[in-house]
Amino acid sequence: MPTDNDDHVDRRTVLKYAGTAGAVGLAGCSGNGGDGGDGSDGSDGEDGMDGGDGSDGEDGSDGGDDTFELGVTMGQMDSGLDPQDHAETNTEIITGQMYEGLLDRDKEGGIIAGLANEWERTDDGSVRFMLRDGVTFHNGDDLTAEDVRFSIRRIVFNDVGIVSPQTNDLGPVSEVTTGDGEVTVSFEGYNPIAFQLFATNGDIMQQSWVEENGTDYINRNANGTGPFRLTEYQSGNVVRYGPNEDYWDGAPAVDELSMSASSESSTRVNQLLAEETDIVTNVPPNEVSRVNSSDVATINSVASARIIFLQMRYDVEPFSSQQFRQAMNHAVDVESIIENVLNGFGNLTAQPTLEGHVGYNPDIDPYPYDPDEAERLVEESGHAGVEITLQTPIGRYLRDVEIAQAAANQIDSLSNVSCELQQREFSSLVQDVTAPNIEDRPHFTLLGWGNAEFDGSQTLTPLLSSEGALTILKNDELDGLLEEAESTRDPDERVDILQEANQLAHDLAPWVFMHQQFSVYGVSSDISWEPRADEFIDPDTATQQ
C-alpha cells in the first residue's frame, strides 16, 4: 500500500500507539502512514509485529519514503507453491508471481515473449523456442535449456517426478530436445495451438533445485525466474514477496507484495474499504455500489475468458430435439439476467467461442428472447407438456444460483414446459459432469468454462466434440470440422473452419447460450492497476497513484 498519508490508517495507527511514549509513538504514526502496509494484508502475523516492533520507529524516521507496498486479497489461498502440481487459478496467481513460462500474455490475451524471446515452427511441425539471454533463477543460477526441457517433461510425463494435473495442458508432447540456447518441442502430429498453449501453461523450474528438494519443500519454497521472489510463506494464510532486482524485464515497482485470502466476500470488501488491502477479487454485484461510493476504492472489471451456459444432453428427451433446444434459447432472457442479476457484469453470447478468441464468428447473433417462438418450437418438437430439471452448482460462478433460478423461472413460465431447479454442491456435480460415459451425465446443467488459451478449439473440443472429456453432444459434422481445424497448418484457414464450427454449434444449440462472465475487482484508489482477461493478477504492472 502506498505511503500517502491517509486519515483512516493514521487514525487507527494513532489508536494503536496511543499509549506508547510520545516521541516513539509519533514517529511510528507518520511512518506508519506507509505502514498502511500494516494493514495491507489484513491477515498476517508480521504486520502485527510491524505494529509493535522497533522497526516502526525506523519506518517513522524515514517517514514519507516511497516504499510501495501492495496487498492482494483473493477468495482462497494457494494449494502449495509447486507451479506444476495444481490446476486452479488461485495457485496459478500466487506461484505466477515467481515462476514464468516460455511465452506470456498481455492484458488482452495476446501472446508475448516470456523466457523465450523468439519462437517458430520447424519444418516438421515441432516448435522451437530461443531462450532469452541473461535470465537467472532467484538463487542466482542461470536458466539453461536443460531446465526448460526438464520442466516441460515434468509436466507432461508422469514418470518425471509427479503426476501433474497439467499433463494435457501443453498438448500431446512426444519429445523435448535442447540445442544451444534453444529448446524444441515435438508433438504427436501437428499442434496448431502450440504457442497458445505455451503462452498460458508450462512454468519453468530449475532442474537441480527440483531434484534436490522434496515435495514438501517445493510446496513451501520457490525458485523461479519471475518478477517477484518469495520472502515469506505461511500456508493458507499469507504469502509475501519482494521484488526480483535481477529480473530480465527490470524489477517491478512494487517493493513489498503480499497475497492473502478471505473466503467471505464481504470480509474482502471490508478489508478494501478499511484500506487494509489494495486489490480484492470477485466483488459480488450487490457490493459494487458500496465500493464505488466509497472514496478509497473503485470497481475495476474486465470481461473474462469464462463463458456460462446451460448444457443439454443431445441423447435424451426432450433435449434430443434440436427444436426443443432452440426453444430453450428463445425462452431465456439473458439480457435481463445480465442486467438484473449481474448488475451488467456480463456479455451476451451466441456461440461457444468468446469475442477476441481465435475462431470467434462475428456474424452470429444471439437467439432473441421470444417466449412465443419458444412455445411454438416446443410444440413443433413434440415435447409439449414436458417437465425438466436444471441443475446448478452453488457458489462456483458469479451468482450461479440466482442466474439458474431466473433461467428456470423463465422456462417454467412457458405454457408448455415446466422447469424445476436443483442446486448441487459443485464437486458432486463435477463428479457427474465428468462421468466417463455420457449416459451417466446430467441432462440439463448450468456450467462455466474458462478458456485461458483464448482459442475456440479449447472450448469446442472438450465440451462439444464426441470424444471430449466433458461432452454432451455427438455430431459428425462438428467432429469433422474440429478434426480439420486440428490438422490445418494455415492459421487463416483454421480460423475459417472454427468460425464454421461456431455457426454450427449455434444452430445445433447444445447449450442455452448465456453470457461471458466478468472478473470484478475492487481496487484501492491509491494504486493504478488494470485487470487481465485471463483471471491472472499481475501486481508487477501496478503503479502508485
Place this chain on the structure above:
Amino acid sequence: MSLGRFALKRSLQGIGVVWGVVTVVFALRFVTPGSPINAVAPLDASQETRQAIAAELGLDQPLYVQYGQYIFDLLRGDMGFSYIKGQDVATLVFGRLPATVELALAASVVAIVLAIPLGVISATRRNEPVDYGATLLSLGGISTPNFWLGIMLILVFAVEFNIFNTSGRGVTVVDVALSVVGPEPVFGTLLTWLAYITLPAIALGTYFMALITRLTRSGMLDELSKGYVQAARAKGLPQTLIRYKHALRNTLIPVITVLGLQLGTLIGGAVITEAVFSWPGLGSLVIDSINTRDWPTLQGSLIVIGTSFVLVNILVDVVYAYLDPEVITD
C-alpha cells in the same frame, strides 16, 4: 472406586470415543458425493490422468486397506499428506491449532469478564431495570448468529470507525509475552494484538457470555435463597461479603464446569467466526479443506477438534469427581 481408577476408566472410554470419531470422519469421505480427484484434476482431464492421480493418492486401494493404513499411520503420529496443499497434515493442523485456542480463550475471557458481573448484578437486583437489561442482552446474545454479529462488528468498528482491523491475525499472544522481555515496545504489541483479536473474540464469545450470564443469575438466585445466606444476614454480615464471598463462590462451581465443557464447543464453533474474520486457525482450515475437497486435512482437523473436545470432557469429569466424590459412586 478410587479417583485414579475413575480417571483411567474415563480415559479408556475417551479412547473409544476418539476411535469412533476417527472412523466416522474416515467414512465421511466415502459417503460424501464427489471424488477428491476432481479437486486435483482439471475438469477436462483424461480418464488416464484421473487414474494416475488416484493411484498416486492411494485412492485406488480397497476401502479396508485405506482404513487400516490410516489407523496405522495415525498411531504413528502421521495424519497423512495433503495432496491439495502438498504438505503434511500434522504440520498444517498443529500449525493452526494455537490460533484457534488463542481465539477460544480470548472469547472465554470476554464472556467471563462480562457474564459473571452481569449475572450477579441481575440476580441481586432482581426485577429491576438492570436485571431486565441483562436478560435482554443475554437473550440477544443467544439468538444472534455469530457470523452476522461478526460482519456487523467489522462494519461498525473496523470499516466505519477504523478502530480495529477487519480481519486476519496480528501478533500472537506469545509475541505479546515476548515483548515484555524483548526489544519490541510492550504496549504497542499489546495494542496490535487487541486490534486484531477483539472483534472475533467478541463475536465468538457473545453466545457464551449470554449462556454464562443466565447460569450465574439463576445459580446466584438459588444460593441467595439458601439457609446459610439467611443465617449470615441474620448475623449482620455485610451484603457484599455474603454475595461475593459466600454465595458467588458456590454459584461458580457449576459455572466452571460449563466453562470447561464449552471450551471444546468454542474450538469447534470457531469455524464460522474464523471464516468471517479470516482468522488463520483450525476453523478456516476446515472451511478451506471443504472448499478444496482436501480430505486428509479435513479429517486431520476434525480428529483434532474431536479429540480436544474429548480431552476437555475427561478433564472436567475428573476435576468434578475430585470436587464431588459422589459422582464416582454413581
